[in-house]
Amino acid sequence: MGMNSFVNSVDLLSRALDVQSLRYQVTANNIANSEVPNYKKQQVNFESELKRAFESRDNSHEGFRMITSDPRHVQSEQPRDWRKVEPRRVTDYTTTAKANGNNVDAEQEAMNLVQIQMQYQLLTQLENFEFSQVNTAMKKI
Helix, strand or coil, rough: CCCHHHHHHHHHHHHHHHHHHHHHHHHHHHHHCCCCCCCCCCEECCCHHHHHHHHHHHHCCCCCCCCCCCCCCCCCEEECHHHHHCEEEEEEECCCCCCCCCCCCCCHHHHHHHHHHHHHHHHHHHHHHHHHHHHHHHCCC
16 A cells, blocks of 8 residues: 555545534534424535546546647646545425425434444544554554
């Protein structure tokens, strides 16, 4: 494992932990507002945007590039840098709401909280594993 892949792994794990933390806050906020009239639940989108960024990077060598000699020329689409992908809060206006206009299912949100906690613990273990690998490698030097 090269140093660059270690840095990328830790960076990605750290970003994922931040996203899970935001997800926890958003979900807890949904539960807190589960009886508020006309409140619409929110969720956090991140993984799908991250996947698109990785795909744009992986496919960038396949497409053809237009050579431009002036910044006003039409630019070829550049591969997206996955490190610049930010989590987005998305409000759900589409699902069927209760009579008071609220669309939070408190039971479902509570189950989401448990899942978020479990994923957070798993990510923490993965990050610890990455560092233990480096520790092991340094002891061998």
